[in-house]
Amino acid sequence: MRDRILILGGTAEAAALARRLVDEGETVITSLAGRLPSPPSLAGQVRVGGFGGVDGLAAWLAENAITRVIDATHPFAAVISAHAAAACARLGLPLRRLERPVWRKHPGDRWHWADSLEMAARMAPGLGRRILLTVGAGSLAPFTRFGGPFYLLRLLAAPAPLAFPRYRVVIDRGPFVPADEMALMRRFAIDLLVSKASGGAATEAKIIAARRLGLRVLLVGRP
Numbered sequence: 588m589r590d591r592i593l594i595l596g597g598t599a600e601a602a603a604l605a606r607r608l609v610d611e612g613e614t615v616i617t618s619l620a621g622r623l624p625s626p627p628s629l630a631g632q633v634r635v636g637g638f639g640g641v642d643g644l645a646a647w648l649a650e651n652a653i654t655r656v657i658d659a660t661h662p663f664a665a666v667i668s669a670h671a672a673a674a675c676a677r678l679g680l681p682l683r684r685l686e687r688p689v690w691r692k693h694p695g696d697r698w699h700w701a702d703s704l705e706m707a708a709r710m711a712p713g714l715g716r717r718i719l720l721t722v723g724a725g726s727l728a729p730f731t732r733f734g735g736p737f738y739l740l741r742l743l744a745a746p747a748p749l750a751f752p753r754y755r756v757v758i759d760r761g762p763f764v765p766a767d768e769m770a771l772m773r774r775f776a777i778d779l780l781v782s783k784a785s786g787g788a789a790t791e792a793k794i795i796a797a798r799r800l801g802l803r804v805l806l807v808g809r810p
């Protein structure tokens with residue numbers, strides 16, 4: 588029997604993997620949560636929206652005769668990863684996790700760590716006055732509670748009105764290159780970058796740019 592592969596996606600790595608597997612002749616369905624604008628094009632089939640917890644995911648896997656699951660979701664998407672593990676265990680389906688390599692600290696890097704978004708939000712005003720915040724639309728709320736700095740928010744789509752006292756939004760989608768990241772940081776006189784410690788090459792340009800400009804970086808550890 589031919590494989591029918593479900594990729595839990597929403598990342599650049601998931602899109603690249605779908606492309607590769609489709610080119611190899613595999614049947615691939617990529618699942619997206621549907622809260623972010625979809626990537627421009629995805630190889631293979633695409634389904635959008637939550638499954639309805641572990642039970643919903645298990646039912647969907649059975650109904651769609653999936654034979655293998657690849658969890659290529661973002662490192663901070665911990666709920667869907669746990670659901671995938673539980674549903675695959677229940678059905679006896681093979682599950683693989685596509686894990687991004689962590690970013691390596693270089694000599695001279697001025698990295699600070701927070702264990703959670705809430706902790707990062709409390710720390711940020713003590714580390715910078717003009718902050719580039721790249722944690723994603725779903726993770727902004729804690730940062731609105733600690734006013735003071737100017738926040739430059741980079742997002743995939745225009746947000747609903749936000750409760751930051753002082754902020755600007757730039758709408759952009761990677762992949763980015765360090766030179767452009769440096770130009771953005773210089774243009775807005777950024778003195779602190781706040782990022783999830785997502786790892787991987789696709790979003791590392793901002794880390795490299797901060798390194799080259801000697802800026803502080805506040806990283807939120809992976810869940």
Ligand code: NAP
Pocket residue numbers: 595596597598618619620622623635636637638639640641643644659660661663664665666667668670722723725783
């Ligand atoms: P999450 O907290 O782990 O999941 C919350 C719920 O969203 C899940 O219980 C599931 O709903 C649904 N869901 C999540 N990913 C899904 C997928 N690929 N296909 C179908 N349903 C999915 O996830 P999150 O952190 O909100 O992230 C949502 C999506 O955005 C993920 O696919 C992730 O790869 C992508 N993303 C996340 C981040 C981030 O920083 N968290 C950054 C970039 C991209 P049901 O229980 O109803 O099935």
